[in-house]
Amino acid sequence: MRGEPRPGRIVIVGASLAGLRAAETLRDEGFTGSLTLVGEETRPPYDRPPLSKQVLLGRTDAGDVGLPARREVDARWKLGVRAEAVDSAEKRVILADGERLPYDRLLIATGTRARPWPNPAEARLDGVLTLRTGEDAAALAARLDAGPRRVLVIGAGFTGSEIASACRERGLEVTVAERGPSPLVGALGGTLGAFAARTQRAHGVDLRCDVTVTALKGGNGRLTGAEFSDGGRIDADVAVVALGAVRNTEWLAGSGLAAGERGVACDAGCRAFNMYGIVTDDVFVAGDVARFPHPLFEYQMLALEHWGNAVAQAEVAAHNMVSTGPERRPHLAVPAFWSSQFGLNIKSVGVPTFSDHVVIAQGSLREGRLVAVYGYRGRVTAAVSVNRAKWLEHYQHLIETAAPFPPGRGAADRPESAAPLPSDVPDPRMLSHGPTVALTGHLPDRRLTLVRDEPPAAVAHRP
Secondary structure (H helix, E strand, C coil): CCCCCCCCEEEEECCCHHHHHHHHHHHHCCCCCEEEEEECCCCCCECCHHHHCCCCCCCCCHHHCECCCCCCCCCEEEECCCEEEEECCCCEEEECCCCEEECCEEEECCCEEECCCCCHHHHCCECEEECCCHHHHHHHHHHHHCCCCCEEEECCCHHHHHHHHHHHHCCCCEEEEECCCCCCHHHHHHHHHHHHHHHHHHCCCEEEECCCEEEEEEECCEEEEEEECCCCEEECCEEEECCCEEECCHHHCCCCECEECCEEEECCCCEEEECCCCEEEEEEECHHHEEEECHHHCCCEEEECCHHHHHHHHHHHHHHHCCCHHHCCCCCCCCEEEEEECCEEEEEEECCCCCCEEEEEEEECCCCEEEEEEEECCEEEEEEEECCHHHHHHHHHHHHCCCECCCCCCCCCCCCCCCCEECCCCCHHHCCCCCCEEECCCCCCCCCEEEECCCCCCEEEEC
């Protein structure tokens, strides 16, 4: 049941997927006040998942991935301008062009950007790229069209693996360097990580794990190759830095909000916390930049870089911005994502890293069609399908009802082995790639330690 629309002025900072869906929902919910969307990119909102898939394969142009509008939003669009600060006392957003936007309610949906190569001089070499924006995808696709002798992909998370897959599908030689023990291990754990490693090598990828790139080499301003921590080196024309994402929170310094490198903390209703942990009632958060508690995962703070989460959270945030009291609702959607790479359709529900064990509940690693189910302390917390997505709805229900782990049969076939294995979730600090689902409390297999001074005046938390 909807309450009376709340008039006033709403500013949305972040004009991508979450910002657009929030704006549409606000109008659907009957908001009739002033609505302004601020975006650093000059183009209207567009879809990012195709950038590392169809665009790199040359099947879609980077300019043709715009997001369809669900409805007219009757908003003022401030594109190509960066938000530089929030004046919480005066309730204004300060823009880089000097404009000060007053608000009654503010939605922060600034998302993430690609983590750059840490050596600025090497990062400026012609041929060193990242992939996050449409411009990034167009530039990389043009490089691949030119037929480089070898592409180096630094980081074997989902983005890095999808880039490597596109290169091999184009017939290009590709080397993937990963600090961790296998591709995708930061998102899916050791069992499926080892499966991903075998898959990449079977498709001709020169996969190098447990190594780092120590230097990118160049001549006359152009990339020529790279050196590795194990003493190896390669020649390469193109290097794609796929080291995960950086959350866009720097502009919130001095705002008084609980914002940092892990995102902007908020409650389950998407209301931002201030720096003292007190919930605000006029600042909301949605999308990749948000950190929020989820009861299915012991109320740890989740940070998700997923398309579906951006949409669902934006809709909840918009609803709560124009609703009061009992009409407000929580964002409790089960995390879900998908990836297409090396002929595999990988889909996930839940949080695979929130686990201590995993079992292949259907199919097998050998045939490459399977469902892996993850558990923590005897209950189901996630499921990942490989070319077997139709069963995920069943396992999502098990997650939502905290069903016992390992799960009962309930499947059309019997797996080769139903014995649970350790999920082998690595310490994120040991990875090149960043996880697309991050539990920003303590990890499940680690205990919180309190270190007290004498007298007990200060408390420090260690993972």
